[in-house]
Amino acid sequence: MTPTPAPAIPASPHDTDAWRLRQDRHDPALRRRDETLFALANGSLGVRGGFEEADGGSDGSFLASVFEQHPIHYHERFPGFARSTDTRLPVADGQRIAVWLGAQRLDIDAAQWLAFERELDLRSGLLHRRVRLKTAQGHGIEIRAERVLPFDSGAAGVDLLAIRYTVASIDYTGPVTLASAIECGHAAAEQGDDPRIGVASAEGLQLLSRQADRRSADVVQATRRSGVRVVCSQAHRLGEGVSFGEAEIGEEHVAQRYLAQLQPGQAATIEKFVVYATDTNPHATDLPAHAAQALHQAVADGFDAIAARQAASLAQFWDGAELFIDGDAAAEQALRFNLFHLLQSAGRDGVNGTAAKGLTGEGYEGHYFWDTEAFMLPVMAYTAPDVARAMLHARFLALEPARKHAREMNHPRGALFPWRTITGGECSAHYPSGSAAYHINAAVAYGLGLYLDATGDLDFLVECGAEILFETARIWPQIGHFNPRRGGAFCIHEVTGPDEYTALVDNNFYTNRMAQQHLLRAVRVWEQLRRERPEQLQALAQRLQLDPHEIDTWRRAGERMFLHYDDALGIYAQDDTFLDKPRWPFPKHEGEHRPLLLDYHPLTLYRHQICKQADVVMALVLAGDGIGADVKRRSYDYYEAVTTHDSTLSASVFGILASEVGHAEQAAKFFGDNLRVDLDDLHGNTDHGVHMAALAGTWLGLASGFAGLRTSDGVLKFAPTLPRQWRGFGFGLRWQGRRLRLRVDRDGVEYTLLDGAALRIEHAGRAIELSAQTPVRVALAQPGSRPGDDGKLAFPRPAQALIFDLDGVLTDTAQTHYRAWKRMADEEGLPFDQHVNEQLKGVDRMNSLEIILRHAGKVLSAEQKLALAERKNGYYVEAIAQVTPKDLFPGVERVLEQARARGLKLGLASASRNAAALLDRLGIADRFDYIADAARIARAKPAPDIFLDVAAALGVAPSLCIGLEDAAAGVVAIKTAGMAAIGIGDAATLARADACLPDIASFDLNAFVSP
Template sequence: MRIQHMHTTPIYPLDPWQIIETEATRAEFARNATLFALANGTLGVRGALDDNEGDAAGTFINGFYESAPIHYPENAYGFARESQTMLKVVEAAEVRLQINGEWVSPTQLAAHRRTLDMQAGTLTTEQTISAGGQTLVYRSVRLVAQSEPALFVQSITVTSEDFSGEVKLWSRVNADTRLKKVSDDPRVGSHLQGQIFDISKQPLDAHTIEFEQATRRSEMALACAVTHISTPLVVPDHPDDLPTEETFIYAYTLQPGETIRLDKYASYATTLQHPRDYLQSAATQGLQSALAQGVEALIKRQQDDWAAFWHLADVRIDGDDALQQGIRFNLFHLYQSVGRDGRTNIGAKGLTGEGYEGHTFWDTEMYVIPALVHTMPMIVRQLLTYRYNILDRARQRARELGHKKGASFAWRTINGDECSAYFPAGSAQYHINADIAYAVQRYVTVTGDTEFMQTMGAEILIETARLWMDIGGYIDGRGFCICEVTGPDEYTALVNNNAFTNWMAQANLRYAVQAVEALKADAPEVYEALRNRLSLLDDEPAQWAQAADQMFIPYDAARDLYAQDDSFFHKPVWDFANTPAENYPLLLHYHPMVIYRHQVCKQADLVLALYLLGDQFTTEQKRRHFDYYEAVTTHDSSLSACIFGIVAADIGDMPTAYEYFIATARMDLDDTHRNVKDGVHIANMAGTWKCVVNGFGGLRVYKDKLRLRPRLPELWQGYAFNVFFRGAMLRVEVDAHGTTYTLLQDERLTFAHGEQEVTVQAGQPLRLPHSAL
C-alpha cells in the first residue's frame, strides 16, 4: 500500500537552517523536547523548556545503562537473560524565573520564541514577560559542546525594559532521575522503576555542586559537577538540604535598562571513560576547562565545529523549502547522536528520548553507516570498531544459541549482550550478522582502509561466515537453505529461506572468502596469526564459497517473482480495504499470529535487497517486485519509506520516489507517526540522505567502483551533495540540464556517470548531461 500521511501542514515555520517554536503549548512539551534536543555523540539533553514545565526533560549518556533480569512466565533455553536500559542521568538544565516573589505564568508571556539553530548548534529561548504592566525580556542559550567530552552550557540573561523590582533565578540540579513506566506499546518504557541509582552529593563551593550516581547491577558510575557564574556577582541561597538534588537561588534587584546574567556549566564523567575513583576529578576538570574558555568562546567553537560538519555533509535542495529544512534537521540529529569513540554506537532514538531503551539495532549498518561512509568515514570506522569490541559477546551468544562456531551479534543491545525478550522478532533476525559484514565491506571499499580490514574487519567477516555454515544446511533438490529465521519484515516471523537473509548471507560468505584471500596475498603474517588464533581450517573458505554458490532463493515461476520466503505466497493477502486507518500500526491492534498468517509486510524486506544488491537484478525485475511488495507493505516501521523511495527512483518512477522522500524528510518534524515524544527516528533520518543521494543521485558502489546516475525531481530547480570515495571528495551539483562534478579533495577520480566512465581532475569541473535510465 502506498504510504500515508505524505502531505501535512508543517508544525514549525519553514526555514532552511532553523526550527522555530512560537508558542509554548503544554500538550506538545514532550514532542518539542525531543525535536529541540542537543547532543554530541556522548551527552544528550532533551529540549525541555528551562523551567521543565510538563516534565519533559531528560539527559542521557551514550552507553550508560542499568541492567535487570528478564522474567519469563514460561522460560526456555537460550532466551535473553537481562535487559539493558539507557538511563536518565543528572538533570542540570532546569532554571525557573521568579518575579517579585511570583512564578512566571504562561499568561504573562507577551511573546515566546525558541530557535534550534542547526548552523550554530545552539538552542535559544526568548520570552517577553509582562509583570504588573512592566516588561522584562528573558533569554537563554544552550549548547552541548561538540569540542568537549560531556559538557552542557546554559547562559541566561534577564533584561528590564521598564521593570523595577526583584528577580530570582532558581537553578535546580536533580540526581533522582527516573524512567517512564512501561506501556502497552512495546517500543516505549522500561521495567526499571523508582530510584535507580545510589546517589551521593558533595557541595564544592557556594556556586558548585557535585553528584555521583552509581547503578546497582551494571556497576557503572557517573559524576556530574555543576557550577554557576553570576553577573553581577551574588551569593545564592540554598533552600533545602535534600540528598538527591540541589537548588541555587540567585536574587537580583533590577532597574529599567539593566541586565542580569547567569551562566551554568555541567560537566559529566563516567566509568565508560575513567576509573571510578577518578570521576570527580574528571568532572571538575571538565568544568575548569569550560570556565577557562567562557561561554562566548564555547559558542564560537560550537559554530566552527558545526560549520566543519556541514561543509562535508550538507545536502542542498533548490525549490522546496520544506524538504530542505527536513533533510538538514535529520542530518543534524544524526550527527549529534552518533557515538564516535569505538565504545558506543547509536540508538534507534539517538540521544533524544527513552524509546527502545537506548538500544542499538541493525539500523546502524543498514541506514546510518551508508549515509556517513561517504561524508564522515572516520565516524564509520568507530561504529565498526564498536562491533569488533563486542565480538567476544557475539561469540558467546552464538554458543548460547547452539552454534559451535562463529559469532551471532545481538539484535538489540547496548553492551553487546542480547536484550530482546521476544526472540521471533529478536534473536531470529540473524540477518544482522550479514548486515554488519556488508557494512564492513562497504567501509573498506569506500575508504581503502586495509589496516582496519587486517586488524578487525577480516575477523568479523570470518566469524559471521562461520555462523551461516552452522545455521544453514544443504537440502536435496534445493541447495543451501537457512531455516527458522526472521527477515527485516517483523510481520513475517520464523520462516524458511527468507530471501533477504539468504542473499545477504551469500554476500557475507563471499566477502569472507575475498578477505581471507587478500590477507594471504597482502599480509601473510597477519593471516597466519589470525588463522591460528581463530583455529581457521584450510578448507573453511572453500566451504563458504560452495554454500554461497548453492544458496537457495525461493522463486515462484508462475508469478515470475522471488518470494519473500518459502511460505509467503501460500498465505492470504491481508484485508487492507477493510482495515480501519486507526488500526495502524497493526502491531498495536492484532495478535502477532493473526499478522503472521497473512501476506503483509511491516517494512521493506525483499525490496531492501533490490537496493543493497541492485546489480543482481534487472530494472524490469526490480519494477515487478516493487509493484507486488509495495501493495502488501503497511510501512508501519519508520525504516520503510526511504527504501521504497530509493527503489522507486531506481526504476524510474520519480513521482513515487518523491512522495516517499516527502514522508521520510518530514517524518519527525511533522510527527507523522505520532510518537516523536519518545525520541526521533534515527534510521529514517539517515534514510533521508539515502533518498537524495542513493535515490535521486543514483549513487551505488558495485564491484569496487563508484557509480552515479543523477536525475532531477520535477518540482526542484536543483540539488547538491558531496561524496567521499577513496580519499577523494566529489561535489555533485544537479540541475535541469545536467550534472556538474567538482573535485574538492585529491587530484583525480574515475567513476561511472550512468553507463559512461568519466574522470574528473582537481581544478577542472566536469559538466555532463543527464544519463538515460
C-alpha cells in the first residue's frame, strides 16, 4: 500500500492559542524542515524533531562540545592562514524506538495516515505527537509520543532526553515489540557547494565500546583528532503489561526490546531516558559512572517530574519575558517560537559557544560568529541575564586561542576573536571575508557592555569582562594610525565590515564606529575599576602588562576616530571607496531567493555598490547615539536601495532603523520578512537548522524597533510606536535586577516596574520615574519625530536646487499616455486598462511595455518590442502637439519664479524622452537649467540615476537638492539619491516622502527652503 499523507500546511496556528506550534498534517517532503522546527535543546544537547519509529535519515542529536578538527589544504599557504577547521559531528542518536507488530516492523512511509497532530508547547517545552495509521498489513494503531529536554540535567557535562512513548491498538490483536535503540554511525552532512552549510566533510565518531542488558544500554564514542569522548546511555520505566524481552548489540547500535500483548483499545507504554556525558579529555574514565548516576536519577524521577521541572524553568523565563501582540495571533506565536528557540539553543554552561544554527542542525558546521554578541546576547541580556553571562564566559574561555590568533595575524599583543569557530581558533579559509572581519572584537565588546549595563555585574567585570575588553581593545591601534592626511584622525585599514560583498577596505564605517565605542568603553571601565576595585585592576594590569599610556592611546583613538561622511550625499560612506564604485548592473534572479554569493565571484561583488546585509545601517542601530535623524534617514534610504538582504541578519536591522526614522510601512515589512524566516523557510535552508540571529532579530525588531528600546550611559530609553496593523503589543524585560513591563495600544504606552527599587527611564526623550507596581501611562511617540516636525524631515532646510518630475507635478499627461498605450494595446489585442496603467507611473517607455506584456502573458523579440514602443510614442507625440501653456497646473509658474528669484537652480527628471518638447509646448523650457536626457539613463526609477544625473549637471550636491514627485517609484529614487523628497498627491501612496502636498499649488517655497 502506498503512503497517503495529507498535504502540507504552513506551521502556523489554526486557533488563537499562540503558545503552541501545531501541525495536523504531515508532508514527507518537508520532513527535514519540520525536524528543525520541532527540535529541542538545552544549550549543550540538541535533538532534532523527527519521529522515534522512523528511519533516522536527516534526524539526529548534537552536542555543542563534540566536534572534529580537519586540516585546511591550500596550494598557496601564507603566514596567518587558518590551518584547520572544526566541524560539529552528530553523536549517538538515542531517540530511536522501532515498533514491531508480530514479525513485521512498522514502516510509517508505507502506511496509510488516518490522523496526525504534532504540537510544541512553547510555555512548557513539551513536544507531543499523535498519529493514527493503517499499516501495510492492514492493522490500525495509534502512536503517542512526548519528549522533553530539560535545561538542568543535574551535573556539569551531563545532558538528558526524556521520552514517553505509547503504541495503542485500534483493531490490532497480537504481540507488539518496542525496540528502544541508540544508533551510531552518523557522519556529518554532505556539504555540497552551498557555503551556508559549510565547506568541510567529516567522518563520524569512532565507536569505542557498546553494551546492553536488562538494566541499561550504552555506547562510548570518541573523535579521531580533537580528543572528545562521549558516553550515551539509556534506561526505561515500563508501563502496565510491558516486560523486558532481550538486549541486542549490533555493529552500529545497541537496543533493548520490550514486549506486550495488545487487543483493540489497549496500549503499551515505555518511558525512555537518554543521558549523554562528555569530556574533552580523551582519556577520561569517569564518564560511564557519571552517566549511570544521572540515568538512575532520571528513572527514579520519571517523565512527569522531569517535564514539570522543565515547565517550571520556562515559567520563570516567561514570567520576565512575557510578550503579546493584540490583533495578530500568528505574529505573536512566531515571536514566542523564535524566542523559545533562541533560549533553548543559547550556550548556558559557560563553556560552549552559541552557534549560528543553534543545536538544531548542521548548518555552518556548528560554527559561531559575531552574530552571537551582536544579536543573540542582547536578547538574553534583557530576558535571561544568567544565560548572557554564560555566553560571555564562553568567550572568556576562548581568550587564549584569540591571543594565539592575534599572533598569527602579526599582532604582538592583545586578542583577536575569529570570524567563525567552535573552539576559539579561526576556521575560515577565506581571509577577505573571514580573518579581515576585525569587527568581531567590537561585537564582543558591545555585547559585554550591554550585559554590564543591564546587570551592573561588577564581579563578572573583574573576573572576566575587563580582561576581554582590554585584550580586544589592544588590537585597534595595531591596525590603524593617526593619519596626518586626515587631519590626525584615527584611521583603520584593510578590514571587512558586516557586508561580505565588500572586502578589504579602509575606514569601514561600521568597524570604525564600533571600534570607537569599544575603545571608549574600555577607557571607562579602566576608570571605573581604578575607583571601585583598584587592587584587582592593578593585578590585572600587571598580568597583561597594561599601563596608563596605552589607555590614553585608546582614548585618543576613540575621540579622533575617522567616520567618513560624504557631504555630497549627506550620508556616512560605507568605506573610503564604496561610493566611487558603479552600482550593481546584473539582473536579480526571479523566484526563489538566491544569494549572489552562490553565482558570482567575490571580486565581481567587491567592484560594485552592492551590499549583502546591513553595514552602515547596522552601525546606526547599534551605535547611533549623537548622529542626527536627517543623516540616519538619508543613510537608510541610500543603503536600502543597494542592499540585497541575502543574509537573514539584515531585515531586522533595517526594520529597526526604518522604525526610528519614521518609515513605518517599511519597518513593518522588514519585521514581517524576518518574523517567519524559519517557520516559512523563506531562505530555503531551514533544513540545516534555525537562523538563531534572525530569531533574535525579531525580538529586537519588536523591542528596539517598534518600542524604540536603546541604552545610553546605563539608562533605558524608549520611543514606542504602534504598527497600524496591530491594536497593541507588549513585552517584559529584566534590567538591573528588576522586571519591567511595557504595554502599547492606540491610547498610549504603559510602563510598569513589577519589582525592585525605583527606576528612571526615558520615554521619547523625557525622563520618567517608575516605582514598583505603579503603572505610568504616557502618549505614543511620533515615528521618526523630533519636536515640531511631526515625523517628517525638518523644514525649512538648506537647498540649492529643485528637481521636478514632469507628469503629475507640472502638468497632467497621464491620460495622454494612457490613451496612446491603450490604442497600441487594442491594435495588438493586449489586455490593458486603468489598473495596469497605474503600474506604469514613473516608469520609462520600454519598462512600461514590459509590464503590459507581462500582464498579457506575451513574449516578443527585442525588435518587436522596439516597434511597439515606437508606435506608442508616435501616438503620444501626435497627442501632445495640442498641449499649450494653459495645460500647466495652477501654481507652477509662481513656484518657478520664486525659485529663480531665490537663486535656486532648476532641473527636470522625467522618464519621458519627449520631456524637452513638452516643456517647450508648455512655455517653460527656458526656466530650467538642465533637463535630463532619459535616453542615456541606464536604469529607470526607482533607481536614483536620473536624479543623480540632474544634480551632477546642475553642479549641486544631492543633499542640497529637493525633489518633487507624484509617483512612489520616483519618491524612492529621490530618497535613494540622498535628496529630500516632497510628494505631490496621495499621502498614503507617497508615504516615503519627507513631506506630502495635495498639489503643486500648495508648495510654499518659504516653508521648505531656508532663506
